[in-house]
Amino acid sequence: MEFALRVRPEVLGARLRNARTIARLTQEAAAKALGVARTTIVAIEAGKRQITAEELRAFAELYRASESELLSGARQSLDMDVKFRSAGAVGEHEVEQMAVGALLNRLASSTLELEELLNTRAPKLDFPTIDVNPDVPVDQQAEDAALALRQRLGVGLGPIPDLTALMESDLGIRVFERPLPSKVSGAVAFDDSYGAFVLLNSNHPATRRRQTAGHEICHPLLRKTGLAVLFEDDDFNEKEDKFCDAFGRALLMPAATVRRKVTDLRALAGTFTVRHVLMMAIYFYVSIEAMTRRLEYLGLVPKGQFDSLKERGLGTRHLEEVRKEVGGELESSRFTPRSLLLAGVAFDRELMSEQQIAKKLELDLVTVRKVLAEVSESGDAGFDPAT
Numbered sequence: 001m002e003f004a005l006r007v008r009p010e011v012l013g014a015r016l017r018n019a020r021t022i023a024r025l026t027q028e029a030a031a032k033a034l035g036v037a038r039t040t041i042v043a044i045e046a047g048k049r050q051i052t053a054e055e056l057r058a059f060a061e062l063y064r065a066s067e068s069e070l071l072s073g074a075r076q077s078l079d080m081d082v083k084f085r086s087a088g089a090v091g092e093h094e095v096e097q098m099a100v101g102a103l104l105n106r107l108a109s110s111t112l113e114l115e116e117l118l119n120t121r122a123p124k125l126d127f128p129t130i131d132v133n134p135d136v137p138v139d140q141q142a143e144d145a146a147l148a149l150r151q152r153l154g155v156g157l158g159p160i161p162d163l164t165a166l167m168e169s170d171l172g173i174r175v176f177e178r179p180l181p182s183k184v185s186g187a188v189a190f191d192d193s194y195g196a197f198v199l200l201n202s203n204h205p206a207t208r209r210r211q212t213a214g215h216e217i218c219h220p221l222l223r224k225t226g227l228a229v230l231f232e233d234d235d236f237n238e239k240e241d242k243f244c245d246a247f248g249r250a251l252l253m254p255a256a257t258v259r260r261k262v263t264d265l266r267a268l269a270g271t272f273t274v275r276h277v278l279m280m281a282i283y284f285y286v287s288i289e290a291m292t293r294r295l296e297y298l299g300l301v302p303k304g305q306f307d308s309l310k311e312r313g314l315g316t317r318h319l320e321e322v323r324k325e326v327g328g329e330l331e332s333s334r335f336t337p338r339s340l341l342l343a344g345v346a347f348d349r350e351l352m353s354e355q356q357i358a359k360k361l362e363l364d365l366v367t368v369r370k371v372l373a374e375v376s377e378s379g380d381a382g383f384d385p386a387t
Contacts, residue, residue: 010047015070017045019063021102024095033062096181100199100229103362104187107176108197110360114342117351122195122338123172127152130221132243139297142246143255145221150254157257159284163213167198168338173220175336177202177209178362188216189227196220205316207287214248253284253294262300272301274309278322288319335363335371347372 020030020041027045031038034055043049051059060067115121130145132138150157153170160166167173173196180186180201185208187199198216200209212230219228222240261283265276281291292306335343339361346352352360358368 008047009044009050012051012070013045013047016059016063018102018105019059019065019070020045021098022065022106023063024099024102025063026094026098030062034058096184096231097229100180100184100187101227103178103180104176104189104197104199104227107178107199107362108174108189108194110362111174111197111339111342112194114346114352114360118342118345118349120342122168122174123170125172125196125220127171127221129223130218132222132240134239138239138243139246142243143250145218145243146247146250147254149217149221149251157254159257160252161285162337163210163252163285165337167213167217168336171217171220172196173198173217174338175200175213176339176361177336179203183231185230185232186212186216187227187229188219188224190220190223190225192223192225205287207281207285207290210252210285211248211287211290214251215244216248217251218244218247249290249294249297252286253291255298258284258294258298259300262295274314274318275322277301277309278319281319282323288314288316340371343368344372 020027025033027041028038031041034041040049044051056067056070059065060070127149132141153166155166164175167175175198177200180199180203182201182203184201185204186201189197196219198213200212200216202209204212215230222244224240258280261280262272262276265279266272269276277292277295278288280295281288284291286294288309289306292301292309295301296303296305343352343357343361347354347357354365354368354372357363357372358365361368
């Protein structure tokens, strides 16, 4: 077979697996549509069974992919397996898992292709691998690890206004913000050779995306290879996910700073009020719930305080009223700082058109044109990402 000689079974199997996830099909659904056993699909995707030209054509038609792409693999792809974070999510969220995982795979592959085109790479993750000790409380380890990362990055104990920029410039984590199903918070992928990639749900409020980002930063630090999708209703059964959840909170809201702020506010006002909770949420760029839960955990307000405030009707409206007085607005953009720089340089050097950039980064053409025009006018496109 001509294509069998050009493409190794394990390589073709990986491409077929990626095409299937993009088509949002399970192995069982694909097997049923093709009239074969599920074990056959498993063997083909694992590279343990070669396929015929007729089978390749059938796969291509079912997955709505071209045979030439499957055979040539012109597009660089990580083809990372989507891993389920909790056993309870497999049946309930399988379609969303595969769709979001496939999207992050595509964005990661496009970014690597763009980096190769510009002869640049993201900074290598420069932080010792975190090992979670089963004999030490998870929260304690997470607090220590978050503090160590802050010290390594030189950001002190204050709030981190632009967490995305920090992830991209100092940790080498490529970040994407795209519309995802409401129940999906985000996804993370890590590969020893290519680095880390994080996808955040742009439909979620900025404060919520920051909390997701804080959680997802942790997985590359644990050197967790593969790709995993985070759902808002995940109960974090696994120790490492519990660790990452605690790590994200500690990274965004350092215990020492939270305690100091509460002490200062109490000393100034003689008490600690709901308004002060809102002011602290704005100060740390987090949601009311995240701030209140953190205060509860540190014993600075009574347990159940957030539930009580929620029952009394406290919500985003009240937060925005205080925000107007003290400032602290978070901006949102589909282009993260590094992706904007890469796209601007590629366009400025006439290496890629607006249409090609929009297709690669899976953004609408109007948004791309507007942003590239702004970059070009400000002169930012003239900077070299490799310097």
